[in-house]
Amino acid sequence: MDAKQAVLEGTRKISMKGAKSLAALSARSLAEEAREAVGNPSLTPFYVVTAAAVGAAIWLFAARKREEAIFVGLWVPTLLALSALNKLARHERD
Secondary structure, eight states: OOHHHHHHHHHHHOOHHHHHHHHHHHHHHHHHHHHHHHOSOOOOHHHHHHHHHHHHHHHHHHTTOHHHHHHHHTHHHHHHHHHHHHHHHHHHHO
16 A cells, blocks of 8 residues: 555545544634733733723714814724734744
């Protein structure tokens, strides 16, 4: 039996149940790796500034300064993206 036939025979032996459990295992390990990379969320300056931007946008909207509120509100996703980038950079240094 050559290598190609051995591989084909091995793949035939894998049942659907085995394939599903393998996929679940790989998804679980991927989630664990992501959790390890990002770490537990903690109160960082990015989160404080993000919360302040949300509050300022709400205050500006209530003060009928709609365009300014939208402008400040658009800072939120940028700040959260910078926070994620910062966490990934710290993880790579460690």
